[in-house]
Amino acid sequence: MGPGKKFADLIVVGDGIASRALLYELFKERTTPLDVLCLSASEFSSPCSLSSTATVCLDGITKGHSALGDMLVQAYQNFEIFHEQNRLPGVSKGTHRVELASGATPNDREQFLRRYGNNIEMPCYFIHPHQFLKALEQTRVRYENALVTSFQKSGHLWELKDREGRLYVAPKVVWAVGSWPKAPQGIPPHQSVMGHYLEYSSVQLGDESWSLDIKGEGGLKVIYRAREHELLVGTVSEKSRVETPDWALLTRKLNWAKRRFPEIPWDTLGPHKARVGSRARGKGMQPFWGPVEGQEGLWAVANFYKNGWSYAFLAARQLASALTS
Ligand SMILES: Cc1cc2nc3c(=O)[nH]c(=O)nc-3n(C[C@H](O)[C@H](O)[C@H](O)COP(=O)(O)OP(=O)(O)OC[C@H]3O[C@@H](n4cnc5c(N)ncnc54)[C@H](O)[C@@H]3O)c2cc1C
Secondary structure (H helix, E strand, O other): OOOOEEEOOEEEEOOOHHHHHHHHHHHHOOOOOOOEEEEEOOOOOOOHHHOOOOEEOOOOOOOOOOHHHHHHHHHHHHHHHHHHHHOOOOEEEEEEEEEEOOOOOHHHHHHHHHHHOOOOEEEEEEEOHHHHHHHHOOOOEEEEEOOEEEEEEEOOEEEEEEOOOOEEEEOEEEEOOOOOOOOOOOOOOEEEEEEEEEEEOOOOOOOOEEEEEEEOOOOEEEEEEOOOOEEEEEOOOOOOOOOOOOHHHHHHHHHHHHHHOOOOOHHHOOOEEEEEEEEEEEHHHOOEEEEOOOOOOEEEEEOOOOOHHHHHHHHHHHHHHHHHO
8 A cells, every 4th residue: 555545444425414424323323343534525615514504394294195205204203213312412493384475376375285284383403504513523533624536446445536636545435425516427416406595693583493484486494593593594495506695586585584574673683694505406306325336335325405414314324234234
């Protein structure tokens, strides 16, 4: 092995929720002897997980209608169990509410009634991404800043090269890079879909966390994280591909939020930041986790789109045993 090479039993590329949930499962739930290296490009580009409104909620989904719906319910229930068993910092409970915009189309109305009926209020977990990701960090994992630019097999080992030319070698690799464009062959492709929102801090709106999702007219999402005193205002599903804050869009959403919540003292809330995250949407919104076909020793955790905070723990549970066997 050359002097510049770093060796590990397992390399995980990516340091968002997909990676952190997996490494937590590997080290907290099992006594794994694996030497693990986690490489991430987070110093070049913030992970989507840090620009996420991060709620976990069933949102009107019930079992028995589609395989994807069943998986979403399973992921939600799995997250509930994870939370009850681990009680990590950065997660609190509250209420999620949905309503229809006054200008919703008949089609929006029909979809809304089919999905929610009269169940417009439901329990919800509110995640503070920074705190929760920190709580999932593993002391036994070597975390390194490295933007992986090439990827090849040499015998039974994977050789990863970063943009500085450094080499990382392991027999097993997990690719968990969110919506980054370049993926090894065999991983289902995705489209990047942006989400834009405003984040106010030091807001006092009571002791309960809540969120409101208005359907129709392009949608509006307003979230209050009581424990962290944060108020988020933004989009639900924006087709825009803009990676910088879309201030025109955000101003429209903010004005809508002001009309919907006249009781909030908007003018005294203080400064706010705009956040933009890039979500990976697979075909038919299908997530992927498991071994990559035709690429021995390579696994992927990909295409979490709007449900990364629950999918990550289901994927972690199902992948961890395969990785340690
Ligand atoms: C505005 C918004 C709101 C959302 N709301 C919710 C919600 O309420 N509930 C929910 O469950 N989900 C929500 N999501 C989706 C959720 O946040 C994502 O699905 C999840 O964060 C994706 O996590 P990830 O680990 O797959 O990717 P990321 O968090 O993007 O992490 C990818 C990692 O890979 C690294 N990386 C990429 N390429 C390379 C490379 N070449 N070399 C090395 N490292 C690399 C990056 O640096 C990063 O560390 C939302 C997303 C957005 C944008």
